[in-house]
Amino acid sequence: MxxxxxxxxxxxxxxxxxxxxxxxxxxxxxxxxxxxxxxxxxxxxxxxxxxxxxxxxxxxxxxxxxxEAEGTLPGFGRGFEYAMWSSLTDESIYNNDDNTWLIQRGQIAPExxxxxxxxxxxxxxxxxxxxxxxxxxxxxxxxxxxxxxxxxxxxxxxxxxxxxxxxxxxxxxxxxxxxxxxxxxxxxxxxxxxxxxxxxxxxxxxxxxxxxxxxxxxxxxxxxxxxxxxxxxxxxxxxxxxxxxxxxxxxxxxxxxxxxAKAVMDLNKYTLYTGGYGNLFTTVDNSEVIFSRIYAQGARHVCLEISNGPNSYNAWGGNVPVQNLVDDYEMLDGTKITDAGTSYKASEPYKGRDPRFYATILYNEAPYRGSTVQTFTPGGKDSKDGPSAWNTSKTGYYLKKFMSDALPIDNPWDVAGTQTWIYFRYAEILLNYAEAQNEAVGPDASVYAAINAIRQRTGVGMPVIPAGLTQAQMRERIRNERRIELAFEEHRFYDVRRWKIADKTENVPAYGIEIGKSGNAYTYTRKEALTGKSFAEKQYWLPIPxxxxxxxxxxxxxxxxx
Structure with a gap:
């Protein structure tokens, strides 16, 4: 032998x-x-x-x-795959499970x-x-x-x-x-x-x-x-x-x-992209990208448009954003929807939000590919009353981030490869610096400068962070800024764990929205989109298989x- x-x-x-x-x-x-x-x-x-x-x-x-990694082999993360890492967090759920719900429900085990x-x-x-x-x-x-x-x-x-x-x-x-x-x-x-x-x-x-x-x-x-x-x-x-x-x-x-983080900044090589937040992820070569995965034109991989788009567009409604994330987007004036003096109106929940919201999430009446998304009932084409009802979003939202309207939804396989998956970009470095510097010395001018650069860049235009914040107040601002800026980029899963707040964020139900329509009026009713969500202390680390x-x-x- x-x-x-x-x-x-x-x-x-x-x-x-x-x-x-x-x-x-x-x-x-x-x-x-x-x-x-x-x-x-x-x-x-x-x-x-x-x-x-x-x-x-x-x-x-x-x-x-x-x-996992249909066509081309996997890289350094889920990236362009069916169930994304976001669907193990309070960013999204995967509509068709694909072995994600057991993790959301705290049922993960070595076996x-x-x-x-x-x-x-x-x-x-x-x-x-x-x-x-x-x-x-x-x-x-x-x-x-x-x-x-x-x-x-x-x-x-x-x-x-x-x-x-x-x-x-x-x-x-x-x-x-x-x-x-x-x-x-x-x-x-x-x-x-x-x-x-x-x-x-x-x-x-x-x-x-x-x-x-x-x-x-x-x-x-x-x-x-x-x-x-x-x-x-x-x-x-x-x-x-x-x-x-x-x-x-x-x-x-x-x-x-x-x-x-400052060492990367001091290279003076990278800058924040100013061509629009949404375009950042469909523009292959721009000044913000530090390291990414490039796909060859025509090399088959999971096409995001068909995998995640609304059901009436013949798409599969895969990784659908949850209401928990939607609620954390600020208003355009910088107020939170829960602030006493907020400009938020419950009757118009998608009006006047952070521009990054519109580039990340498809919501009821969102413009999309020459039409509008309709998640209302009865009769909404992207609700359970529309075609391909089995692909209807369980949360009332669909993913917009990373999607290119220039790519087809129907039979997209031969044109896959025009987007890159970004592993590192300059905004993450600025957020890394702001968080570390705030924890090291408190909210000095450099912390404000890093956060405000992200918020105020062309294509976003959010107000600066208020002056005079305590270290704890700045910590919460930075954490929310990471949640919004880096949504769906495989950060949230690790952020809530390293901060040791996953026992709070991941034990909250995964919420969605039911939108009813009567005449020209809408009603909005919060719902639990995925039942049984749970997180235990042991889940701060994964089990070794x-x-x-x-x-x-x-x-x-x-x-x-x-």
Whole structure:
């Protein structure tokens, strides 16, 4: 008998986190046939073009579950997929479940992780692949400058995978540079020891410091946004240290977090996009984008327009915003809808709101593709009385953000690829700085400047934050600004956890709105759009899937409460 070691080489992950079956068989001549469906190690390490292609493909991962990354492989987040990460939060619900409701209802378990079960396996697979490349890059015939750039990219990708592990599971296993093979001793307890959160963050930050020193300020025109740069490495460092300083982590200082965000600002490379908040997400190349995923024209992936649009447009009404989010948008004059002197009128709930509301959410009577959205009953074309009633929004709202009206809803597959998925943008950095600086020293002038720049940029035009706020008052302002500015961009899930307020935000029902119409008058009745929403203390971290624990022969510790 012999093990076929090649299954772990180049494209296939190692043991930990992969739950990959170790294939064995009797030694027969047919086992020595060179496979024709993969590229050999020797070919990759002797060809600089192939090696660089290997690195580029590490920006993607493996498809590990159904309804994940149709067509093109998954990247560093849900992004362009059916159920988005927002539908595990108080931003939206996924109309057709797709294994999201169990998480919203607090039923997630090691044996049933819903859409949140692939992060551990995919991350460690990617880390092993990067370790392999780093161990062999110096064997590849190419210039030292090229090698240094690729080393920087690999350290960035590895740090991103560790960041994803840390923010979802807390303590992680740090593998260093070791490239594990099936011939190694895979039973050692050292292979499954989970380091403290601070050690994980310190390791990833050190990797990003090294990456930033090796990476260019900008890539050439062929890979301008889709590959790591110095700014991308520093942006990820900013996010990691912001998380680290937060109450759930307690693994860094607010001063460190503020300084890391300021380092990105001091590059003087990025600015806030002023062509309209909605256009920011459909304009491929703009000054606000630090790092994003670019899709090739015609490369099939989940098309957001058909996945999330209203039912009368032959769309599927996927990730539908909840009333909880709608209520947190300010009025155009800066008042909240609950303020004593608010300009909000319950009879006209969508009038005079923050311009970002109109670019993010489709509501009753919202203009859309030469018509208007009609979620009222009876007779509204985007209500249960309209066509394709099974795709009617359970909340009374549909998603507008990220959508391009230039792309078709019917049969869109051949034109997919004109939008990018943004991983880091400058507004996040300003928000990171404002939060960290406020926690470090209080609401000084630089905190106001960062928040007001976002609120007042062309295309938004919201009033400045009132002067004289206390640190606590500014904290609440900054948190709400993150909620509005970064909605649906995979931040809310982690923000409410790191602030340790998820036990409040996620134990509130997921509300929607019922709109009745009589003549020209509307009535608005709040409803519970998803029953049973619940959050328990243990859910501040995800459970490690049971299969991963079993694959370690129960040497890997589970997160508390599971």
């Amino acid at each position: 012999k093990r076929i070691k090649n299954i772990t080489r180049v494209a296939v992950a190692i043991m930990i986190g992969s739950a990959t079956t170790i294939v064995t068989s009797c030694q027969e001549n047919f086992l020595d046939i060179v496979p024709t469906d993969r590229v050999s190690d020797a070919s990759i390490l002797s060809d600089s073009v192939l090696f660089e292609s290997y690195i580029v493909n590490r920006y993607m991962g493996t498809r590990l579950t159904d309804k 049933n992780t819903g859409i949140a079960g692939t992060l551990w396996g995919r991350s460690y697979r990617s880390i092993r692949e990067i370790n392999y490349a780093l161990a062999n890059v110096d064997k590849v015939p190419m210039s030292q400058d090229k090698k240094n750039k690729l080393k920087g990219e690999m350290q960035f990708i590895r740090a991103f995978r560790y960041h994803d592990l840390i923010r979802n599971y807390g303590k992680v296993v740090l593998l260093g540079d070791k490239v594990y093979e099936l011939s190694d001793d895979l039973t050692s307890q050292d292979l499954f020891n989970r380091s403290e959160i601070k050690a994980g963050i310190d390791y990833a930050v050190a990797q990003l410091d090294e990456a930033a020193a090796l990476l260019p300020q900008s890539n050439d025109s062929n890979w301008k946004l889709g590959r790591a740069t110095k700014g991308a490495a520093l942006a990820l460092k900013s996010r990691l240290l912001l998380y680290g300083a937060s109450p759930l982590y307690n693994a860094a200082t607010w001063q460190q977090a503020a300084a890391s 049971r299969a991963e624990i079993q694959a370690s022969n129960n040497k890997l510790d589970q997160n508390p409460g599971y």
